[in-house]
Amino acid sequence: MSTPDDMHKQxxxxxxxxxxxxxxNSLLELEENPENEDLxxxxxxxxxxxxxxxAMFGFDEISHFTHNVETVFDLVRSGEIPxxxxxxxxxxxxxxxxxxxxxxxMGGDPPDRELGExxxxxxxxxxxxxESKAQSGPAEKKPEPEKLEPRTYRVRFVPNRDIxxxxxxxxxxxxxxxxxxxxxxxxxxxxIPVLSQFDPEACYTGWDVIITTDKDINDxxxxxxxxxxxxxxxxxxxxxxxxxxSPSKYKxxxxxxxxxxxxxxxxxxTVLEExxxxxxMLVSKGLVTKDRVESALEEQKTVKEIRSKRQTDDSxxxxxxxxxxxxxxxxxxGELVIVQARLSQTSSVKNEPILSSIxxxxxxxTRELQDSTxxxxxxxxxxxxxxFKRLVRDxxxxxxxxxxxxxxxxxxxxxxxVIDKLNDPMVHLIRNxxxxxxxxxxxxxxxxxxxKGTVHLSAAHSGANVLITIKDDxxxxxxxxxxxxxxxxxxxxxxxxxxxxxxxxxxxxxGFSTAEKVTSVSGRGxxxxxxxxxxxxxxxxxxxxxxxxxxxxxxxKLPLTLAIIEGLLVNIGDESYVLPLSAxxxxxxxxxxxxxxxxGRHIINIRGEIVPYIRLRDLFRIKGERxxxxxxxxxxxxxxxxxxxxxxxxxxxxxxxxxxxxxYRKAKGLSGATILGDGSVALILDIQQIVDMARDKxxxxxx
Amino acid sequence: xxxxxxxxxxxxxxxxxxxxTLKKEGYEVIQAVDGNDALEKLKTAQVNMVITDLNMPNxxxxxxxxxxxAIPSYKFIPIIMLTTESQDSxxxxxxxxxxxxxxxxxFKPEQLVTVVKKVMK
Numbered sequence: 001m002s003t004p005d006d007m008h009k010q011x012x013x014x015x016x017x018x019x020x021x022x023x024x025n026s027l028l029e030l031e032e033n034p035e036n037e038d039l040x041x042x043x044x045x046x047x048x049x050x051x052x053x054x055a056m057f058g059f060d061e062i063s064h065f066t067h068n069v070e071t072v073f074d075l076v077r078s079g080e081i082p083x084x085x086x087x088x089x090x091x092x093x094x095x096x097x098x099x100x101x102x103x104x105x106m107g108g109d110p111p112d113r114e115l116g117e118x119x120x121x122x123x124x125x126x127x128x129x130x131e132s133k134a135q136s137g138p139a140e141k142k143p144e145p146e147k148l149e150p151r152t153y154r155v156r157f158v159p160n161r162d163i164x165x166x167x168x169x170x171x172x173x174x175x176x177x178x179x180x181x182x183x184x185x186x187x188x189x190x191x192i193p194v195l196s197q198f199d200p201e202a203c204y205t206g207w208d209v210i211i212t213t214d215k216d217i218n219d220x221x222x223x224x225x226x227x228x229x230x231x232x233x234x235x236x237x238x239x240x241x242x243x244x245x246s247p248s249k250y251k252x253x254x255x256x257x258x259x260x261x262x263x264x265x266x267x268x269x270t271v272l273e274e275x276x277x278x279x280x281m282l283v284s285k286g287l288v289t290k291d292r293v294e295s296a297l298e299e300q301k302t303v304k305e306i307r308s309k310r311q312t313d314d315s316x317x318x319x320x321x322x323x324x325x326x327x328x329x330x331x332x333x334g335e336l337v338i339v340q341a342r343l344s345q346t347s348s349v350k351n352e353p354i355l356s357s358i359x360x361x362x363x364x365x366t367r368e369l370q371d372s373t374x375x376x377x378x379x380x381x382x383x384x385x386x387x388f389k390r391l392v393r394d395x396x397x398x399x400x401x402x403x404x405x406x407x408x409x410x411x412x413x414x415x416x417x418v419i420d421k422l423n424d425p426m427v428h429l430i431r432n433x434x435x436x437x438x439x440x441x442x443x444x445x446x447x448x449x450x451x452k453g454t455v456h457l458s459a460a461h462s463g464a465n466v467l468i469t470i471k472d473d474x475x476x477x478x479x480x481x482x483x484x485x486x487x488x489x490x491x492x493x494x495x496x497x498x499x500x501x502x503x504x505x506x507x508x509x510x511g512f513s514t515a516e517k518v519t520s521v522s523g524r525g526x527x528x529x530x531x532x533x534x535x536x537x538x539x540x541x542x543x544x545x546x547x548x549x550x551x552x553x554x555x556x557k558l559p560l561t562l563a564i565i566e567g568l569l570v571n572i573g574d575e576s577y578v579l580p581l582s583a584x585x586x587x588x589x590x591x592x593x594x595x596x597x598x599x600g601r602h603i604i605n606i607r608g609e610i611v612p613y614i615r616l617r618d619l620f621r622i623k624g625e626r627x628x629x630x631x632x633x634x635x636x637x638x639x640x641x642x643x644x645x646x647x648x649x650x651x652x653x654x655x656x657x658x659x660x661x662x663x664y665r666k667a668k669g670l671s672g673a674t675i676l677g678d679g680s681v682a683l684i685l686d687i688q689q690i691v692d693m694a695r696d697k698x699x700x701x702x703x
Numbered sequence: 704x705x706x707x708x709x710x711x712x713x714x715x716x717x718x719x720x721x722x723x724t725l726k727k728e729g730y731e732v733i734q735a736v737d738g739n740d741a742l743e744k745l746k747t748a749q750v751n752m753v754i755t756d757l758n759m760p761n762x763x764x765x766x767x768x769x770x771x772x773a774i775p776s777y778k779f780i781p782i783i784m785l786t787t788e789s790q791d792s793x794x795x796x797x798x799x800x801x802x803x804x805x806x807x808x809x810f811k812p813e814q815l816v817t818v819v820k821k822v823m824k
Contacts, residue, residue: 004723004812012716041760048758049714052787055809056720063809165772167781167803172824201778226804226822229795451729 005057008482012057015104019046023095029090034083042075043091045657050098056494062101065116068123069094072695073414081126085405090122120697150214152306154299157224158206158232165201168227173205178225181213184302189292208295210238210302219489239303313317326377333366333373334564334610334656340366340652341677370564370654377558379419381459381468382410387423388430392455395434402441403434403453412459414466418558421538422468427530429470429554430455432528437552449473461560465582467555469697477546479503487510505638508532532638536688539565539580539671541638557582567634567655567674570646573622576682578655578674579644583635583687587649590630604632604643613643614694616685619669657684668693707731710768711741711755712785717808721754722813724812725765725819734788738762742770745777753782754806754815754824765800772801781822785810 017396024045030039047070053482054063070089075081097119114694115451154176159170177183188206192198211220224233254268255265276284279293340362385407396403414422438453445451456471479500486492486506498506506512508528535542540558559565559582567578590613594604603612614633616622657672664670669687708730710721715736722732733748735741737759745753745766753771764784771777781803786793794805803822805814 008716008720009725011719015716043711044759045758046785049717052808053714053716056717164779166801168822169824172822175824176821226798229798327776428823500786 006026009057011057011060012053013102013106015053016050016062016098019050020102022046024092027092030083031088033393037077040077040083042071042642046079059105061104062098062105062129062275065094065101065120067097068120068127072123072126075127075354080128082663085125087126090119091652094483095118096122110372131403137625149240151211151237152303153212153217153220153573154233154234154236154238155209155211155220158207159203160225160230161199161202161204163231165225166227166230170203170205170207173223173227174209177211177220179210180219180223184210184298186210186291186298188289188291188295190289190291206232207298209265210299211300212239212306215459225648238299239306262441277336284553291415307638326416329373330377333370334658336366337370337564337654337656338675338677342679344519345677349507366612373559374415374564377416378413379416380411380413381419381422382407382468384419384423384426385410385457385459388426388457392434393426396429396453399435400440401434401438402451403438403455405455405457408455409459411467412461414459414558415560415562418466418538418560421534422556425534425556426468426470428531430457430529433470433472433552437472437476439475455499460481462557466558466560469553470556471551471553473551476548476551477504477507477544478548482506501544504546507544508542508638538583541583541636543639565655565657566652567684569653569676570631570633571648571650572617572620572646573624575620575622576650576676576680577616577646578653578682579635579687580684581652583637584633585636585641586634588632588634590632590643590645592628611639611641614690615645616690617645617647619690619694637688637691642686642687644685644690655684705729705731705804706751707733707821708743708752708754709733709735709741709748709750711735711738711753711764713756713757713759717756717785720812721815722816726805728816728819730819738764738767741767745771745774750777750780751773752780752819754785754819755776755782756785757797765796766801768802770796783818 001408026039026042026046030043033039034224047066051063051070054060072081072087073091076083076087081087081104081183097116098109100108103117104110138577146539152373155172159168163170174185178185185209188208189204190205191206211218215277216238220235221228221233224231226392227233246348254272257263258265258268272680279288279297282288283290283293293451322404340359343359344363347355350356389405392403392405394682428646433455434453438455439447439449441451444453454473457469458471459468460465461467474499482503483492486509487494487501489509489512491506491509491512508531512524512528532542535556535558538558540556543555544552545555546552559580566579566581568584570577570579588604588606590604598604602614603610605611610635611632617624630645630647632645633649633651634643636642653674653676658674660667660670660673669686669690670682670683671689673681674684676682705816708725710718710732710785711734712718712721715737718734718736722734725732733744733750733774735744738755739762741753741755742762753768755764755767755803759767761794768784771780771782778824782801784797784802784805786795786805787808787809797805
């Protein structure tokens with residue numbers, strides 16, 4: 001089989017032999033009409049093509065030889081060299097030489113090199129000296145760029161107003177920069193005129209980009225190669241690890257004065273507060289626009305971050321510690337938090353100033369100790385992400401699909417135990433995306449999507465939670481077939497009218513699978529419900545979003561850590577309970593009047609929305625009378641709002657989770673226990689399970 | 704929808720190489736042998752990008768670029784010129800006429816693909 005390269009070579013040979021025979025005729029005609037521009041042009045173009053295309057397809061010798069002939073004819077064309085009989089003779093010889101060279105390439109006799117050199121010399125002699133050097137042979141092969149330390153550059157790119165008219169999209173250039181490294185892009189909008197003077201075909205925006213990359217400065221400049229002449233492009237190094245910041249930076253004047261005791265720190269503080277930041281002052285005087293200052297501040301921030309990070313990098317030596325020692329430390333900190341709570345409570349009862357100041361200090365330190373201990377167990381999720389790369393690769397090969405996995409937020413940190421437990425559900429979800437979500441290449445092509453499917457994993461912090469999303473650009477979920485399947489499996493009644501979101505939630509029910517065939521990868525109906533159970537056990541939640549034909553986005557919301565959670569402490573009778581605060585949305589009152597108005601149904605109207613509730617007093621069979629005014633804690637579980645009725649809400653509580661003893665481990669509706677400041681025990685509620693229990697009970701009562 | 708690229712060159716081997724390379728990358732390719740042929744074909748086909756040689760009979764590359772830019776629907780499409788002249792004069796002449804960028808011959812198929820992906824997404 002011939003390679004594309006052979007094919008192109010063959011095409012060139014055919015073309016060249018045509019050109020050469022045409023060249024002969026042109027030259028002979030030219031001899032008779034030496035002034036004919038058309039003929040001169042034809043000779044030039046023949047040489048031009050042989051040279052240019054020859055070089056393209058590896059006929060370097062021919063290309064090199066032809067170069068000088070072309071140069072001479074370019075001069076002839078511009079009238080600097082006249083067409084003479086000698087020139088024609090020489091060119092005919094050159095033409096013959098090229099023919100021989102072509103034949104030699106195909107296995108004919110080697111050309112007479114001496115003759116070739118003589119011909120070249122003949123042409124070179126015709127060229128005025130300053131032109132002869134204009135050789136445009138193949139560029140020198142660049143040495144492999146060595147890996148550079150990452151540096152930070154400031155790129156200012158102010159496109160020409162008419163940039164669109166040259167077919168350039170400046171956003172592509174910014175995208176290209178983003179591929180080189182970490183970018184912060186700030187747009188300068190100061191030149192945008194008012195609408196009446198706005199030309200929609202003009203580009204008014206400029207950009208400052210702060211980029212940190214290990215690429216060479218020339219790679220950055222190369223991005224702008226096509227526009228550097230017409231646009232303002234400047235690239236400057238603003239941070240280089242090799243040239244560390246000058247040590248000449250000394251303390252600020254205020255700091256020195258304070259140190260010497262000449263002024264009080266408070267005085268300095270008040271004076272400084274009166275002083276506006278320099279950027280603000282410049283803006284208010286109209287000397288610079290606000291976006292310019294913002295851009296400069298961003299630069300300052302980025303460089304500072306990079307420098308401080310580098311310093312920690314330099315000094316960061318690591319110690320490997322067995323995980324169990326860490327767990328023990330976390331447990332001890334947990335105990336300490338409990339003891340500290342007791343101390344605080346005692347001190348508030350005793351009301352002794354000395355004791356309370358100690359208690360406060362201990363509280364402060366414990367909090368800090370707790371934070372730093374937990375942060376020891378934090379690991380970036382990136383290692384898990386990279387494990388999935390392999391999974392995606394192998395699975396897509398197995399299923400004959402072309403799938404690429406992209407990630408972001410790989411440096412987001414999560415508790416090690418969470419990460420470990422996250423592996424299985426993530427594998428399930430990714431498998432599902434690949435197997436059910438992303439279509440085979442031919443189907444994708446048919447619906448106008450790129451052949452290559454994408455699975456995007458991302459992680460980001462959101463308060464005390466981490467959001468992990470798995471996004472694919474596949475077929476999306478089909479609400480109708482989910483509904484049919486759910487009815488068939490008896491999960492919903494045939495006349496149920498569920499919103500799309502709740503339908504999607506059904507795929508996490510046990511025994512649910514919409515894939516028509518079972519593959520080795522998925523489709524056995526186990527998996528998705530396992531995913532939900534697993535995420536529940538991590539105190540997390542799942543959100544699913546899908547558009548048919550466009551793809552599916554699954555978002556996992558997980559707590560940062562499992563050892564200590566933020567809880568909401570509530571009272572029922574004499575008992576205390578803790579609800580995970582992450583699920584709680586609000587607390588409202590439930591009056592006797594409202595209960596009566598509902599005629600025995602456990603629902604309440606909150607701002608026009610009907611919310612069902614569960615009375616924990618009844619559920620746990622706590623003795624005693626119901627209060628006239630109860631409290632409902634509204635939590636969101638799998639997208640539904642559900643209320644939990646308690647006697648009173650105490651408040652937020654740092655909850656150190658203790659496992660229940662063996663005997664109670666199977667108790668439903670409880671995920672653990674914690675010890676309160678007064679030494680009493682509060683049970684931690686597993687609200688998901690409580691809802692399931694209530695639902696089961698209802699189903700059996702109805703049936 | 705795959706994008707359509709027009710290659711304009713009087714050298715058949717270059718046209719073949721360009722269209723082979725681009726087709727392999729999933730683009731549709733239309734070939735034209737010179738400027739006039741290109742203008743004629745642009746009338747009937749919707750093209751997303753033009754790659755043109757500069758030295759061509761009948762209508763050369765620079766004039767072609769000017770004429771293409773004058774057509775309203777092609778005012779903003781990327782146009783790449785192929786040049787053997789690495790001299791700046793040709794490049795700036797082409798840029799002034801409205802070219803988006805250039806590729807200096809000889810070039811490798813990969814270079815062609817890189818430039819195409821640089822200017823069109």
